[in-house]
Amino acid sequence: MTATTTAPQASTGRTLPVVLTAAEPGAPVIPYLSDARPVVRQRLREHGAVLLRGFDIGGVDGFADVVRAVSGAPLSYAERSSPRSTIKGQVYTSTDYPPSEEIFLHNENSYQKHWPLVLFFHCMIAPQTQGATPLADVRKVYDLIDPAVRAEFERRGWMVVRNFTPGFGVPWQEAFGSSDRAEVAAYCERAGVQVEWVGRDGLRTRARREAVHTHPVTGERVWFNHMTFWHVTTLGEDMCAGLREMFDDDELPTNTYYGDGGVIPDEVMAHLRACYRAAWTRFDWETDDILIVDNMLAAHAREPFTGPRRIAVAMAESSAEPAAS
Ligand SMILES: [Fe+2]
Incomplete structure (x- = not known):
């Protein structure tokens, strides 16, 4: 092979994530999803990740409702590799890894026999500097x-x-x-x-x-x-x-x-x-953003950050089951 530390550029014309914004700032998210679920899922399959911005989420319970509305029941986190605390039910902290360190791009649980097909992130407290959840299209x-x-x-x-x-x-x-x-x-x-x-x-x-x-x-x-x-x-x-x-x-x-x-x-x-790194893309978190990631289309990472930062995570749709479209 001719390995190099550089990579050629590839352009697909897809934005990652694609952003879906509330028509009215603070609109409740669940009524929106009851209409928009097919669009959200179609964009997810096309782009690899969808960012819902400007909605009223309704705290941890509301976040769990978003998971149910898009994907069904959230999954438990098994065979742990990183320090992670339970917030409530199957909603977890993103990771308790030290803020000064970057977490490299990965597809959640891709070392396991089965993995979640869809990931959900909820920005409860936005970081002061950096702290993004960068993404990379693994196609x-x-x-x-x-x-x-x-x-x-x-x-x-x-x-x-x-x-x-x-x-x-x-x-x-x-x-x-x-x-x-x-x-x-x-x-x-x-x-x-x-x-x-x-x-x-x-x-x-x-x-x-x-x-x-x-x-x-x-x-x-x-x-x-x-x-x-x-x-x-x-x-x-x-x-x-x-x-x-x-x-x-x-x-x-x-x-x-x-x-x-x-x-x-x-x-x-x-x-x-x-x-x-060549496929790397990022956005700055805003409070109450929800990021939905197709775990088999997009890898995710974490930038180092300063200040408080709280991103809740939930996983859904096990690869052990037939995939929903
Ligand atoms: Fe992760």
Whole structure:
């Protein structure tokens, strides 16, 4: 392959997200959605994300009603990878990750056997500076990737290896929502995750997944995986060097490989990051914005931020069920 850290430009003419604004500022959102739901869903499939702006949402309960109006019952958050608190029911904080750090583009739960097809974000408190939820069209990312690199991942898949080490990061008991080893092992078996208990209370898991998927409604090929997000080099030079000093490669908290366990060259990862960056787009949050994301068409990220920021998240429409149009 001829990996580079730059990516060619691709233009689709689609805006991401597409913005749907209230006819009257402060109009209640649910009556709007009872008429506009087909339009919202059609725009979602076309653009990859829809931003509802200028509506009265009605707090956390109103946000949950928006999820039900567009997608049906919200899903619970399983096999956790990031610190996240429950606000109410199946509404969560976006993540409790430190404000000074960027969270790289990813498709929610694309390391799992099943994932939510639709994500909802509600801006409860807008950040003072930055703090956007950038998006990238993963149809575009797919097109930008060197075809030889893409073909190799289509053939070999990718693998995530996670090490839950006591006293470091999210404990396995929290990640899997159980401290019963047999229960965790049974869950992993069902989820296509290999389990290896390490030392007194450590756990190593391995999961092989596909890098490229076909969108269940549009039939488009999409770059849909967590490989770049979780590769140790994506954490930046300092963090990567620090972790590589602390841990052997197979003990890193999280790292990714080709699906057969082969090492992915650093320049391939740099190329993939460049492709994501080339597809990157952002907007500034306003209080009571609701962002609806087709999780298989758009990746999302988080900019660093200052000041208070509260973005609620809910997930819906499991890929385990037949997709609704
Ligand atoms: Fe996320």
